[in-house]
Amino acid sequence: MTEYIDLKTPLENATIEKLKAGDKVRISGVLYTARDAAHKRLIEMVEAGNNLPFDVKGQLLYYVGPTPAKPGQVIGSAGPTTSYRMDTYAPTLIKMGLKGTIGKGSRSKEVIEAMKKYKAIYFAAVGGAAALIAKTIKRVEIIAFDDLGTEAIRKMEVKDFPAIVVNDTNGGDLYDIGRKKYKIPI
């Protein structure tokens, strides 16, 4: 099995430019969460010229809507949601300095171009491994849009959060590479 690359947030271009599609990473530090409804509000804030609830520079955004925590847990189950629904919004945040997103499923050409131009990474976490992933989340705080429930923006502290690089800053795409490798003509 391949070795993991340890990443610590916030991330700098020098670190992420070394990452290649297919690299397995373990992320420690802070992740911010947002999914459909929160993204809509974030982009409306950008368009209105207002400050966002957190500074996206150097940060990673995790596309997740967790289940409620049991007593004694910091969070319930928390696996990735499908990323393409955030494709409309992602380039704006990447242009503002966001260094990466974590989700599952493929991204649009626009997002991939923005990642190449402004240097950002798209990571996949294992969809449906939500109870397993939750064990790497150590602290959680809701920092905005509390009324959105599961869709509120959370600041998470994670230790060794498992992910894999799908899109790197040079246009490498693991979904393409993987599919080509195992495809049998029909």
Added chain:
Amino acid sequence: MRQINTEQITEIIERLCTDANYNLGDDLITSLRSALEKEESPLGREVITQLLENAEIGRKEQVPVCQDTGFAIIFIELGQEVVFTGGDLQEAVNEGIRRGYKNGLLRKSIVKNPIDRINTGDNTPAVIHTDIVSGDKLKITFDAKGGGCENMSRSAMLTPAQGRKGVIDFVVETVRTAGANPCPPIIVGVGLGGTFDYSTLLAKKAILRPVGSNNKDKTIASLEIELLEKINKLGIGPQGLGGRTTALAVQVETFPCHIASLPVAVNIECHSHRTKTVVI
């Protein structure tokens, strides 16, 4: 006539919500284990291993295996000799969902209106399908349907001339286009025949069969086998990272159709297939 109090329905539904979301079925686990043995991609094997480990955590710690605890889909087979006492059946079902999702700490994923998108706060209403059958039994199936895989589902009205090949092309293309999005390895439910609306219901019913079971009709069973083989040549693999296991199963249900039509519906189900049935 046999009397059933609707309060009993509420209690059953509440229990099914958590049971399905915490404890994946033995049929699914067996299917994942068999996929693990066959998978050639090291990364694919690693993904399946994590899914099995995740299922184990769900079962041991009684927590949801996936954070998307689904739209609650309820199938009721109602024996015509049953009479309900107590209250309204639909309300009893929704009260069960309300309690199950609140007390079981499941995610509330339903919005009141597709445009305004305000969360209902309790994961109601359920989508309820009722079939009246003979006898005095009541069969209730709960299915937690995730949004990610449901979004990758499609239907089409093919022409009779397109036939078997047209069906295969449409199903394979739907899975190819879905790629990594619906959380492969997936279960592919196919509804063939009926009308535009009925084909989609058949596709959902197909998903609810035991994972990997073939249709009793030999012609349809051979179609299922051919579809599974073709889909697993796409190379998408576990989580779309490349590999042999794109689908764990293809399950087809059929119904007679009009001489002018060939309705086909593909309902995609993620590997986190959460369904439980109770008969009373």
